[in-house]
Amino acid sequence: MSVVETKARENVPSVPLERPLLEVKGLVKHFSVEKEGWFERPRVLRAVDGVDFFIRRGETLGLVGESGCGKSTTGRAIVRLYEPTAGEVLFDGVNVAALSEEQFKPYRRRMQMIFQDPYASLNPRMTVGDIIGESLDIHGLAKGQERLERIHDLLCRVGLNPDHAMRYPHEFSGGQRQRIGIARALAVDPEFIVCDEPISALDVSIQAQVVNMLEDLREQFGLTYLFIAHDLSMVRHLSDRVGVMYLGRLVEVAEKEELYRNPQHPYTQALLSAIPVIGGGGREKRRIVLEGDVPSPLDPPSGCAFRTRCRYAEPRCAEMPPPGLAEIASLHYVACWKVSS
Structure with missing residues (x-):
């Protein structure tokens, strides 16, 4: 590990007591x-390239960024749908990334995921009851009448009817399918759920309903969320803290009101400037337009990954990446030479 990498590891977000x-x-x-x-060298796609954060029990951390920045890959690596290449995932103090598949099985029950595409994430050959009940069978949580009652109760909690258990996914709308996916995630009484853009494939009229339902379920079951999304307004509504990703790395993490009121990283400032102001009473919001496209994770820029689009870039930004997430205020962390120097 280089001196720069060692320094970056030392500047990870401080963990609460x-x-x-x-x-x-x-x-x-x-x-x-x-x-x-034949003569081309093997290439590596750096989807997630050194991410540090924590989520307190009962909290929702929103994760935002452009498509391809590594948000969904981060969520899948945490629950080990993708095996991490390196790093630690400490769940309740245990590094679940280092566990064998058999050792990890009890943690699969405690960590669940709601997928982005409600059309692709449900098996079309299974009834809704079997889709929800499959995890009950795998973990041996309920059988017979108890299993059926559990499935019916879960359907009611997500706004569906018990008789829907006998139907197939193709008989439902997109919003209803996502509710089925949420019921499936809740079936094993998890503590932590990765919500991987759960509203992006839904009609706008349905999105608010699903977000409000997720908020209610968090209160009912004492859940902890990693909420991955593009919609910055929805993230602000549901999240307690927000993390901003760019090309596989976190560039800023803060309490939601602090982040939206006082963004420090140039990329965060550009993202938030794109939020439309409704009923602003004549106020005009200056839009920050980023030049160029997101670099390829197959060939990321040297130094700071954002420097090729940053209006504040200077020579040292090309020489080495920023020294990790520096705490500039209470629970407000930024990875930027301009801010940390």
């Missing part, structure tokens, strides 16, 4: 890309 439910340390997920020719 009370142990968080989830703590991610230096999470990395790289994918090997097949060579296209």
Whole structure:
């Protein structure tokens, strides 16, 4: 590990005195890309390239950023749908990234996921009752009449009817399918749920209903969420803190009101400037337009990954990445040379 990497590891977000439910340390997920020719060197796609954050019990951390920045890959690596390349995922103090599949099985019950696409995430050959009840069978939680009652109760909690248990996914709308996916995630009484853009595939009229339902379920079951989304307004509504990702790394994390009121990283400022002002009483909001496209994670820029689009970039930004997430205020962390210097 280089001196720069060592320094970055030292500047990870400080953890509260009370142990968080989830703590991610230096999470990395790289994918090997097949060579296209005999003389081409093997290539590595750096989807997640050293991510650090924590989520307190009962809290919702929103995760935002452009498509392809690694948000969904981060969520999948945490619950080990993707095996992490490096780093630690401490769940209730245990590094679940280092556990064998058999050792991890009890944690699968405690960590669940709601997927982005309600059309692709449900098995079309299974009834809704079997989709929800499958995890009950795997973990041996309920059988017979108790299993049926549990399925019916879950359907009611997500706004569906018990008789829907006998139907198939193709008989439901997108919003109803997402409710089925939420019921499936709740079936095993989890403590932590990764919500991977659960509203992005839904009609606008349905999105608010699903977000409000997630908020109610968090209160009912004492859940902890990692809420991944593009909609910055929804993230502000549901989240307690917000993390901003760019090209596989977190560039800013803060309490939601602090982040929206006082963004410090140039990328965060550009993202928030794109939120439309409704009923602003004549106030005009200056839109920050980023030049160029997001660099490829196959060939990321040297130094700071954002420097190729940053209006504040200077020579040292190309020489080395910022020294980790520096705490500039209480629970407000930024990875930027301009802010940390």
